[in-house]
Amino acid sequence: MPSSQHHHYHHLISFLCFSLPLHLIHLILLASQCEPATAAAATTRTRHLFRQVQSYQVLQRHWETNTAWVELLDGKQHELKVGGPYTVDDAQHVMVGDLWILAGQSNMEGYAFFDHHHQELESSYVFQSNESWGIVPASQPVHYLATSPRLVHHTLPDPTVADPTVLFDRGASLGPSFAHHYHQALDVPVGLIPCAHGGVTLQQWMKQPLDDANTTLYGAMLDTIRLVGGSVTGVLWYQGESDAVQLPLAQQYQHQFTQWLDQLRLDLPDTDCVFIFAQIGRTISTNTNDDADRGWTLVRQAQLDVFQQQRSLWRMALVSTLDATMDDYIHLSANSLRNVGRRMADAAVHLMKKDQQQQHWPLLSATGMTMLHLPYDNGRCWRHLLRLDFQHSSVASWLHKEEDNDRRIMGFTIHDSLRTDAPLDIIYSARVNANRHQIDLYLTDDGYQQLAQQEKGRFVLWYGYGKNPQCNLVTTDNQAALAFGPLSINVTPLPSNG
Numbered sequence: 001m002p003s004s005q006h007h008h009y010h011h012l013i014s015f016l017c018f019s020l021p022l023h024l025i026h027l028i029l030l031a032s033q034c035e036p037a038t039a040a041a042a043t044t045r046t047r048h049l050f051r052q053v054q055s056y057q058v059l060q061r062h063w064e065t066n067t068a069w070v071e072l073l074d075g076k077q078h079e080l081k082v083g084g085p086y087t088v089d090d091a092q093h094v095m096v097g098d099l100w101i102l103a104g105q106s107n108m109e110g111y112a113f114f115d116h117h118h119q120e121l122e123s124s125y126v127f128q129s130n131e132s133w134g135i136v137p138a139s140q141p142v143h144y145l146a147t148s149p150r151l152v153h154h155t156l157p158d159p160t161v162a163d164p165t166v167l168f169d170r171g172a173s174l175g176p177s178f179a180h181h182y183h184q185a186l187d188v189p190v191g192l193i194p195c196a197h198g199g200v201t202l203q204q205w206m207k208q209p210l211d212d213a214n215t216t217l218y219g220a221m222l223d224t225i226r227l228v229g230g231s232v233t234g235v236l237w238y239q240g241e242s243d244a245v246q247l248p249l250a251q252q253y254q255h256q257f258t259q260w261l262d263q264l265r266l267d268l269p270d271t272d273c274v275f276i277f278a279q280i281g282r283t284i285s286t287n288t289n290d291d292a293d294r295g296w297t298l299v300r301q302a303q304l305d306v307f308q309q310q311r312s313l314w315r316m317a318l319v320s321t322l323d324a325t326m327d328d329y330i331h332l333s334a335n336s337l338r339n340v341g342r343r344m345a346d347a348a349v350h351l352m353k354k355d356q357q358q359q360h361w362p363l364l365s366a367t368g369m370t371m372l373h374l375p376y377d378n379g380r381c382w383r384h385l386l387r388l389d390f391q392h393s394s395v396a397s398w399l400h401k402e403e404d405n406d407r408r409i410m411g412f413t414i415h416d417s418l419r420t421d422a423p424l425d426i427i428y429s430a431r432v433n434a435n436r437h438q439i440d441l442y443l444t445d446d447g448y449q450q451l452a453q454q455e456k457g458r459f460v461l462w463y464g465y466g467k468n469p470q471c472n473l474v475t476t477d478n479q480a481a482l483a484f485g486p487l488s489i490n491v492t493p494l495p496s497n498g
Contacts, residue, residue, distance in 0.1 A: 049077065050229055053088040056125040056133040058191025060099045060231045063272075068096045082188055084123070095123060097189030098182070099232040100348075102142065102175055103205075103221060104239035106198035107278070109143045109160075110173020112327045112334040124179035124190040127228050129153070136179060136192060141171030143194040150213070150220045158198040170327070172334035177341030178236065178348075185349040193228060195221040201242045201249055202256050207263050222267055233352075234274030234315075235264070236344055240299045241280050241330055244467075250295035254302035261310055274315045274351050276344050279303045279482050281321035282468045284329045290421075293466035300464060300483040304365060317347035317361035320480035322411065322464050322471040343479055363391045364475070365484035366439075369461065371492045382494055384448040386441040386461065387433065396475040397436035411471030412441055414451075417460050417486065424459070426450065439473070451491045460486030 048062045049069045059068035059080065066082045073089050080086055084095035102108055118138035128134045130147040145153040146164040153161060160167055179190035197217055208216050213223035225232055243249040261275070279300050285292065307318040320343075324336035332340065347361055368389040373382045390398075409430035413423035426447025431440050441461075443451075451459050464471050464483030473481040 048229070048231065053091040053094055054133045055091045056093045056135060057091065057228075058095045058097050058099060058125050058133075058189055060191070060229050060233065061096050061188070070094075084189060093125075095125065095189035095191070097123075097191060098234075098352075099191040099193055099228055100178070100182075101193045101195055101221060101225070101232055101235040102173075103195045103217075103235055104237050104278075105196060105200050105242060106158075106330075107241070107281075107321075107332055107337070108174070108196040108236065108238035109145075109158075109194070109198050110141055110171050110175065110337060111160075111198065111331045112172040112337050113170045114139050114172050115334045117334065117338065119176055119180055121176060121179055121183075123183050124176075124192065126175070126192040126194065127224070129194060131224075131227060133191075136176050138176070141167050142173045142175040142192060143171070143196060145197065150215075152215050152217055152220055153197060155215070156197055156200060156204065156217075160198065172337060174236075174238075174337040174341030174344065177338040178345045181342045181345035182348055185345065186352065191228070193224055193232065195224055196238075199242055200239070201246075202239060202253060202260060203249070205239065206256065206260060207267070225269065231269050232273065234276065234348065235268075237275065237277035238280075238321075238340075239277075240303065241283065244280060244296040244299040245283070245292070247291045247295045247298075250298040250302075253299050254305055257302060257306050258309070261306065265314060272315065274317075274348060276317045276319065276347050276351075277303070277307075278319055278321050278340060278344070281324050281332065282326075284326065284468055287467075296467040297462070297465055297483075297485075301485070304482055304484060308363065311360050311363075315351040317344075317351060318363075318482060319343040319347055320364065320482045322469065322483055323474060323480045339478070346477070346479070362396070362479070363482075364479055365390070365482045366461075366463070366487060367391050369487050369489070371490060373492070373494050375495075382445075384443040384445065386443065386489065388439040388441070390437060390439070390481075396477045396479065398432045398439065399474050399476050400432050400436070409439070409473055411463050411469055411473060411481075412439075413462050413465050413469075414447075414489070415460055415462060415465070415486070417458055423462075423465070424450065448491075451489060452493070456491065457488045459489045459491075461489055462486055 048060065049071055050059050051071045053070055061068050061082050067079045069077055069079050070088050071077050080096045082096050086094040088094050120138050121136040124136050125133055126136050126142055129144040131149060145158055146161045175192045179192060182190050205217050207218045211219040213219040243253050303318065307316065310316055319340065321332065321340055325333045327333045350361060366388040370387045372385050372387055375382055412427055412430050414426060415423045424447060426444050427441050428444055429442040433440050462485030463481060465485060
């Protein structure tokens with residue numbers, strides 16, 4: 001721009017600053033900073049050119065430039081930096097940030113009773129079930145499936161569709177907590193894209209031969225991504241309970257979940273999307289059939305195995321829900337959903353930081369186990385323990401229960417691999433080791449003798465076995481240990497006195 005024109009232009013801007021509302025001034029100033037689009041620039045921003053922007057919409061940022069491009073009704077294009085709010089034509093409260101899909105079943109949908117924790121979110125919005133943008137409600141559900149135009153949400157059973165009035169009392173979800181902690185850590189607004197549906201199996205989430213955007217969950221999710229601009233930062237996934245209660249489905253969960261993830265990775269528009277999922281928690285039921293324990297254990301084990309196999313293929317994290325409190329036989333409480341949302345946000349922040357994109361999310365399951373014998377009474381007696389090694393982040397360690405007014409670490413059980421009945425009652429204490437990165441399981445003397453008398457490898461260790469395990473092993477940065485097992489116990493003899 002010639003200097004004389006530049007001088008007169010800024011006089012015009014100064015005049016407008018006294019004549020127009022602040023939100024319109026902001027967009028005019030942004031336009032003044034934009035150079036005419038070159039062919040190269042147009043190529044860079046093709047995927048992030050938003051037209052017909054709605055109020056409260058979150059525009060997915062381009063990760064390299066931290067911007068999004070909009071085209072106004074007059075055809076002019078402008079680059080908006082991360083943040084906001086902006087006014088774009090008639091659309092107000094427009095933000096530039098990261099879009100996150102919420103997918104899975106009811107614990108992702110949110111079916112907790114509302115409590116008195118109402119957290120207003122000023123920089124995060126939701127693409128509502130009626131497919132218009134709005135605010136993230138503090139005391140209302142993020143999913144409102146009864147308002148969805150998609151047939152699939154009205155043909156698959158869901159209590160909130162059968163009776164929408166239930167949402168006056170329950171419907172709290174992990175979404176607002178995730179958005180709050182994510183924005184707080186990265187200063188990037190969040191757009192939540194609810195796609196979950198209660199009570200569905202993984203098979204009902206699989207891509208179908210004719211994957212109709214109106215009649216299938218998978219097709220509806222992909223079409224929703226198209227509607228919000230064609231690009232998202234990642235997917236939050238919480239599913240598996242409906243498969244855990246049916247042993248045949250639990251037995252094929254690992255294979256199906258691997259197939260589903262492979263397909264999703266092909267269909268997502270961005271190759272560097274983030275996938276964060278929850279390992280299922282527990283259920284309270286009167287079913288005493290061992291198949292129930294096996295089913296829940298198999299699904300958790302499958303989720304852990306798939307995480308280990310796929311974490312090198314894309315940015316992925318697995319978070320635990322084993323320590324959650326419940327609002328009924330299978331649904332997490334509002335407080336626990338907030339906690340899971342925070343854990344997912346912490347994982348997302350870890351994976352989104354550019355200097356850590358090559359660093360995997362820590363695997364919070366045991367990576368090794370050693371049997372030790374500690375002498376006392378001048379070597380005449382022994383204490384027997386199993387020492388577990390874990391992978392931690394550089395700063396986290398296990399939370400001492402003595403500091404948390406809870407002296408018992410719970411959730412570890414030893415089983416006879418040849419039997420399917422109750423575990424052996426031989427662990428009398430589970431403690432955080434002095435280095436705070438290992439866990440020591442102390443065994444009764446009779447228990448050690450029982451292990452030593454059987455063939456090698458017969459007994460195995462689990463953490464979080466069964467349909468309703470009581471688990472509370474948590475790190476100082478609020479990540480809970482994943483359910484894991486079976487770990488074969490290598491029984492060692494007592495050291496010789498000589």
